[in-house]
Amino acid sequence: xxxxxxxxxxxxxxxxxxxLEMRRDPTVILMGEDVAGGATxxxxxxxGAWGGPLGVTKSLxxxxxxxxxxxxxxxxxxxxxxxxxxxxxxLRPVAELMFVDFFGVCMDQIFNQxxxxxxxxxxxxxxxxxxxTMIGAGFGAAGQHSGCHYSVFAHMPGxxxxxxxxPYDAKGLLIAxxxxxxxxxxxxxxxxxxxxxxVPEGDYVVPIGKADVKREGSDVTIVAISRxxxxxxxxxKRLSGEGxxxxxxxxxxxxxxxxxxVLSSLAKTRRLVVVDEDNPRCSVAADIAALAVDKGFDYLDxxxxxxxxxxxxxxxxxxxxxxxxxxxxxxxxxxxxxx
Amino acid sequence: MEIPREKLxxxxxxMVLIRAFEDRVAQEFAAGKLPGFVHLYAGEEAIAVxxxxxxxxRDYITSTHRGxxxxxxxxxxVKAMMAELFGKATxxxxxKGGSMHIAxxxxxxxxxxxxxxxxxxxxxxxxxxxxxxxxxxVAVCFLGDGAAEQGTTHEAMNLAAIWKLPVVFVCxxxxxxxxxxxxxxxxxxxxxxxxxxxxxxxVLVDGTDVFAVYEAAGEAxxxxxxxxxxxxxxxxxxxxxxxxxxxxxxxxxxxxxxxxRQRDPIQRFRETVLSQGLLSEDELDAIDAAVQHEISxxxxxxxxxxxxxxxxxxxxxxxSYPVEQLAFxx
Numbered sequence: 001x002x003x004x005x006x007x008x009x010x011x012x013x014x015x016x017x018x019x020l021e022m023r024r025d026p027t028v029i030l031m032g033e034d035v036a037g038g039a040t041x042x043x044x045x046x047x048g049a050w051g052g053p054l055g056v057t058k059s060l061x062x063x064x065x066x067x068x069x070x071x072x073x074x075x076x077x078x079x080x081x082x083x084x085x086x087x088x089x090x091l092r093p094v095a096e097l098m099f100v101d102f103f104g105v106c107m108d109q110i111f112n113q114x115x116x117x118x119x120x121x122x123x124x125x126x127x128x129x130x131x132x133t134m135i136g137a138g139f140g141a142a143g144q145h146s147g148c149h150y151s152v153f154a155h156m157p158g159x160x161x162x163x164x165x166x167p168y169d170a171k172g173l174l175i176a177x178x179x180x181x182x183x184x185x186x187x188x189x190x191x192x193x194x195x196x197x198x199v200p201e202g203d204y205v206v207p208i209g210k211a212d213v214k215r216e217g218s219d220v221t222i223v224a225i226s227r228x229x230x231x232x233x234x235x236x237k238r239l240s241g242e243g244x245x246x247x248x249x250x251x252x253x254x255x256x257x258x259x260x261x262v263l264s265s266l267a268k269t270r271r272l273v274v275v276d277e278d279n280p281r282c283s284v285a286a287d288i289a290a291l292a293v294d295k296g297f298d299y300l301d302x303x304x305x306x307x308x309x310x311x312x313x314x315x316x317x318x319x320x321x322x323x324x325x326x327x328x329x330x331x332x333x334x335x336x337x338x339x
Numbered sequence: 340m341e342i343p344r345e346k347l348x349x350x351x352x353x354m355v356l357i358r359a360f361e362d363r364v365a366q367e368f369a370a371g372k373l374p375g376f377v378h379l380y381a382g383e384e385a386i387a388v389x390x391x392x393x394x395x396x397r398d399y400i401t402s403t404h405r406g407x408x409x410x411x412x413x414x415x416x417v418k419a420m421m422a423e424l425f426g427k428a429t430x431x432x433x434x435k436g437g438s439m440h441i442a443x444x445x446x447x448x449x450x451x452x453x454x455x456x457x458x459x460x461x462x463x464x465x466x467x468x469x470x471x472x473x474x475x476x477v478a479v480c481f482l483g484d485g486a487a488e489q490g491t492t493h494e495a496m497n498l499a500a501i502w503k504l505p506v507v508f509v510c511x512x513x514x515x516x517x518x519x520x521x522x523x524x525x526x527x528x529x530x531x532x533x534x535x536x537x538x539x540x541x542v543l544v545d546g547t548d549v550f551a552v553y554e555a556a557g558e559a560x561x562x563x564x565x566x567x568x569x570x571x572x573x574x575x576x577x578x579x580x581x582x583x584x585x586x587x588x589x590x591x592x593x594x595x596x597x598x599x600r601q602r603d604p605i606q607r608f609r610e611t612v613l614s615q616g617l618l619s620e621d622e623l624d625a626i627d628a629a630v631q632h633e634i635s636x637x638x639x640x641x642x643x644x645x646x647x648x649x650x651x652x653x654x655x656x657x658x659s660y661p662v663e664q665l666a667f668x669x
Contacts, residue, residue: 027471027472029467029471067471068471070502072498073497073498073501075494075497075498077460077491077494078459078460078463078491078494078495078497078498079460079498080460081457081459081460081461081463081464081491081495082460082461082463082464082467082495082498083464084460084461084464085399085401085449085460085461085462085463085464085465085466085467085468085478086464086465086467086468086471087464088444088449088461088464088465089399089449089464089465089468089469090468090472091464091467091468091471091472093464108454108457108491109457109460109461109491112453112454112457113452113454113457113460113461116440117442117450118655118656118657118658119435119655119656120432120435120436120440120442120450121432121436121440121442121443121444121450121655122430122431122432122433122434122435122436122655123433123435123655124432124442124443124444124445125442125444125449126658157656157665158656158657160657160660180658180659181658181659182657182658182659182660209661256660256661256664257664259664294668
C-alpha cells in the first residue's frame with residue numbers, strides 16, 4: 001500500500017489525529033475552554049470562534065457539532081472530572097487543560113480520581129481518557145503559563161504520559177492515546193505548533209512506551225524530551241563538526257519509559273547527557289540518570305550530565321527566559337565535559 | 340405517591356440490610372478485625388434507599404466516604420462488600436479499595452470516595468455519557484453537607500445545569516461535617532436554596548422519611564430522564580455513629596441523639612406501613628430474619644476468604660503497562 005505523506009505543522013497533525021479518531025469512533029468527544037469557542041453565539045455556531053487559544057482544535061466543530069466539541073466553563077475540576085466520569089461509563093473523552101500550569105485547580109480529579117479509580121475498583125473499571133495540555137517556555141508567558149511539569153504526572157501511578165517532538169509523532173501518539181484504555185497525559189509544546197514535518201495521511205499509531213532514535217551516533221547518547229529533542233539535534237550537528245557523533249534519543253513517552261532504548265544506546269556510546277526543559281528535582285531527567293546508574297553502571301565511562309531548566313519558576317523578561325531554557329550551547333558544553 | 344407492594348418490601352429490606360450491615364461492621368471493627376477505618380451510614384438509610392428505588396443497574400451513582408449504604412441500595416453484593424472491608428481477595432474491589440473506595444461499576448456504583456467533593460464532577464461525566472449517546476440513563480451524585488462547601492460541587496452543579504445533564508445531586512445533610520455543625524460552615528439558611536444559583540430546582544426533604552425521599556427523588560429523576568436537567572435535593576438526617584468509628588462524638592449531646600432516634604427511618608417506615616395495612620408484621624419480621632442471616636453469611640464468607648497474594652499489589656493499575664516498571668526494583 002502506498003502511503004501518501006504531506007508536510008503538516010505539529011498543530012495540524014494534532015488536529016488531524018483528533019478528526020480521524022472522531023470520525024472513526026462516535027464515543028470520542030472533545031471538551032475544554034474554547035475548544036470550539038463562542039458557544040451559543042448564532043453566527044459562529046457552526047464554525048466556532050477560536051478552536052483553542054492557539055487554534056489546535058479549529059474547525060472540528062464544523063464537522064462534529066457542538067454535541068461533540070464542547071466548550072466548557074472555566075471550571076477545570078468540573079470538566080476534567082466529567083471526563084473521568086464519562087470515560088468510566090463508556091465515552092473516550094479528550095479534555096484540554098489549556099496550560100499544564102493549571103493542573104493546580106484540578107489535580108484531585110486527575111490523580112485521585114482518574115488515575116486511581118481502576119486500581120481502587122480492583123480492575124473493574126477502565127478510564128480511557130486523554131488530557132491534552134500545553135507546555136513549555138519561550139512565549140514570554142511567564143510563571144503560570146510556561147512550565148513543563150510532566151515530571152509530576154510521570155510520577156503518578158495510573159497515568160501514562162507522552163510528549164511528542166515532531167508532527168509525525170504528535171499525530172501517531174495522539175491516535176494511540178485516544179485508543180488507549182488508560183488515562184493518558186498528552187503534552188504539546190507550544191513552541192512546536194508551527195514546526196512542520198512529513199506526516200502520512202490516514203491513521204497510524206506511534207506506540208506509547210517506545211522511544212525513537214532521532215539521530216544515530218557512537219560517542220555520546222543525548223536523551224531529550226519534547227522541544228529539547230530539537231535543541232539536542234542542533235547540539236549534535238555542532239558536535240559533529242568537532243568530530244563527536246552524538247546519538248539523540250527522543251523519549252516520546254515519559255510513562256511508561258523505554259528503559260531498553262536508553263540502555264542500549266548507552267551500551268553503544270558509554271556516555272550520557274539528558275536534556276529536559278522541566279525543573280530538575282525529582283524529574284524525568286533525574287530518573288533517567290538513576291536508571292543509567294542502576295542498570296547501566298557498567299556501560300558508563302563518564303558521569304551522567306543533566307542539562308535542565310533551573311529550579312525556578314519560568315521568568316518573564318526575554319533575557320531571563322533565555323537563561324532558563326536549555327540551549328544547544330549548554331548541551332555542547334555538557335558533552336565536551338564527558339567526551 | 341403510590342408505591343407498589345413489591346417496592347415497599349424492597350425498600351424495607353434494603354434499609355434493614357444497611358442498618359444490619361453497619362451495626363455488624365461496627366462490632367467487627369471494635370473487635371479489631373478490620374484494617375483501616377470506617378464511616379458508617381446507620382440513621383441515613385431512607386436517603387440512599389428512597390433515591391435508589393428509582394434507579395436500575397444501568398443508572399449511575401457517585402458516593403462519599405460514607406458509602407456502604409449507597410452500595411447496598413444500588414444492589415452491590417453484600418458478601419463481596421463485607422469481604423472488601425476485611426481486605427480479602429474475594430472483596431468487591433479485590434481488597435484494593437476498602438471501605439472508602441468501595442465500588443462496583445457493573446452495578447452502576449462509581450465508588451465511595453475518600454475525597455470530600457470528589458464525586459460531583461464524575462457524576463456529571465456519567466450524565467454527559469448518557470446525553471452524548473442519547474440514552475435515558477441518569478446519574479445520582481450523593482454528597483454530604485461538608486462537600487456542599489467544596490468548589491467541585493459548585494462547579495459540577497453549574498456544569499450540569501448549563502449542559503442540562505441528567506444528574507441529580509443528593510446532599511445528605513447529617514448536620515455535621517466531621518465535628519463542625521452545618522450551621523457554622525454553610526452561609527445559607529439551607530443547602531437546597533443554593534440550587535437557585537444554578538437555575539435548578541432545590542428541594543429540602545426530611546431524610547428520615549423514606550416516603551418523602553422517594554417522592555422527591557422520583558420527581559427529580561424523572562425530570563433528569565426527560566432531559567430537563569439537574570435537581571438538588573437536600574435530605575436532612577442524622578448519623579447514629581460518629582464521623583468515623585472511634586470518634587467520641589463529643590460535639591453532640593445525649594438529648595440531641597435521643598431526639599433523632601425518635602425519628603428512626605426504619606421505625607417510621609414500619610409504623611406507616613403497619614398502620615396503613617400495606618405490609619404485615621409477619622412479613623416485616625421475616626425480612627428482618629432473612630437480613631440477619633444474610634449478614635451472618637457475609638461475615639462468615641469474609642472471614643473464611645483468603646487475603647490477596649502480596650504481588651497482587653502490582654495488578655489493576657493500568658489496562659496495559661510493562662509489569663517490570665510497576666514492580667520497579669522491588
